[in-house]
Amino acid sequence: MIRYLFSTIVRRHLQPALGVLVLLACAATARAADIYITADFKPDIDNPNQREFVNTTPWSGVCVGTHQSACINNNWWSIDTKIRGTKQAIRQTNYGRNGFYIGMPPARTVRVTSEDGLHSFDLGFNIIGAAMRLVDEDRDGPSEPASVGNPNNCNLGLKNSSAQNRTVMRMFLRRDGGEGVVACALHWLSTNNYLMTEFDFTYKLTTPAPLAMRSGLYTGMTTFRVGGTGEGADFDLGNGVALDDNLVNVHFRLDVEHAFRLELPPGSDRAVLAPKGGWTQWSDHGIVPARLERELPFTLSSSGQFSVSLQCQYPLADGRCAIRNMTVDAEAAPLDIRLTLPGFHDAATGADAVGVALTTTMVPPVLTADAFVIRRPSRLHFAVNGEAVTTMLAHPGSHYRGDVTVIFDATP
Known part of the structure; x- marks a missing residue:
């Protein structure tokens, strides 16, 4: 007999880390905002048709609250970049840079690597839209300073405004799915100063084939520059822009836990x-x-x-x-x-x-x-x-x- x-056996390996803090006295440089995008692959033996990563990034930005059901129904996933600033807008009905203007970058490939550094995969990252919320700083302008019509070069995804605090919000959605460079704008109906209280982008992930990945955590990062005219920014917000930060570090975390x-x-x-x-x-x-x-x-x-x-x-x-x-x-x-x-x-x-x-x-x-x-x-x-x-x-x-x-x- x-x-x-x-x-x-299922093991998770945690590597010890040594943190070193280095303080340097230097000239002022561009600061960066950090945002995090997460996705999990945890297949279920009792539900074998689930064979893709699931986006687990917490909702933020314009898709939170009133618009969340619309975002879910359309598979729009917005994330607040944490970029804040001001916009000096000028009345012009020419879809120009002096009003509500957002230029967006083409698709990117981001490499994500396992914790042990032995395995790497490519992640497709497409910016499919962007949103901005502007507030009349002195509350002395019209309640609706932006055109209610469609933007040029893009479709209008979400919109709202508030006469109470002179706020206008618009989400632009690209027509090309995020492949090339595109700029979208509205006619602008008021010359005034505005606070930019929110700047978001909407994205699409093309994840690696998870069946080829070993269980574990995979991380990667890409950086976008946000700025105004002439600054060579990935997100171009047109004329009259002053920002608190001008870099956005997007951190990716893919967690694979095979069945x-x-x-x-x-x-x-x-x-x-x-x-x-x-x-x-x-x-x-x-x-x-x-x-x-x-x-x-x-x-x-x-x-x-x-x-x-x-x-x-x-x-x-x-x-x-x-x-x-x-x-x-x-x-x-x-x-x-x-x-x-x-x-x-x-x-x-x-x-x-x-x-x-x-x-x-x-x-x-x-x-x-x-x-x-x-x-x-x-x-x-x-x-x-x-x-x-x-x-x-x-x-x-x-x-x-x-x-x-x-x-x-x-x-x-």
Whole structure:
């Protein structure tokens, strides 16, 4: 009899960090606002159709509150850049830079890297729109200084105004999906000074294929410059702009936590070895069986990579496990252990995971699949082969046993 144990391991590695504070006396430089965009991939075995990252960034900006249902329905995700300032606007009906004007940058590719620095992937980041809220600083202008018509070059996503505090807000949405450089503006109906109390952008993420990523945290960053005419800014707010900050650092955090599940039938903690077809040939005719074996079925679900390793109660020098005679002093019998996982393959060699020999001396193979595998029938095969069977049968009535641990590590 073999007692064996399936073990699954999920590890999260935290690297120690040394923080060093360096103080420098220098001339004033551009400051930066920091914003954070997060997304998770946590597939559910009971909901296998969910195979994409889910945006987990907290709502901020114009999509919070009154407009949130509209943003959800249209899949608009706004984020407040934390950039604040003033705008000196001039009455002009020419979609010009002196009024409500926002120039937006083209799409970017941002590289995100795992915490250990070993794995990197590209993330697509498209600015698909932007919004600004302006407040009449002295409250002496019209309640609606911006044109209520459509902007040039863009569509109008959201709008509102308040006569009470002379506030106007507009969200522009690009028509090109965020591919090229574009500038959008409204006609402006009042010459006045305005506080810019909010500047947001709306974005679209094109995330990497998560099934190819190992479990863990991936981070990256890109920086946008915000400014006025002639400043070479990524977000150009036109003429008469003065800002508290002019840089926005956008930090990305992708968290991958692959699904992994072993499902074992009752009695899977014991593997009783016997000849194929039973003991009749030996008991009735004295024919020594070629092997004593047992196959144990189980099902495996996985959305990522995992490794498999072996531990033995009685390890042999060649890496195999052994079972020992618990009745008399006799030679231990070596076990041949093979693993078959249909649909999986070795990540390094591409070899199918069929009849993979497990030993304590092997480099644990990292196995993967090309899709999210759900409850795939799999099996472990235990066998004592050849001369070792003859040796065991020389001690009739004996009891052989040993513990074997097969370890599945879901974060190899």
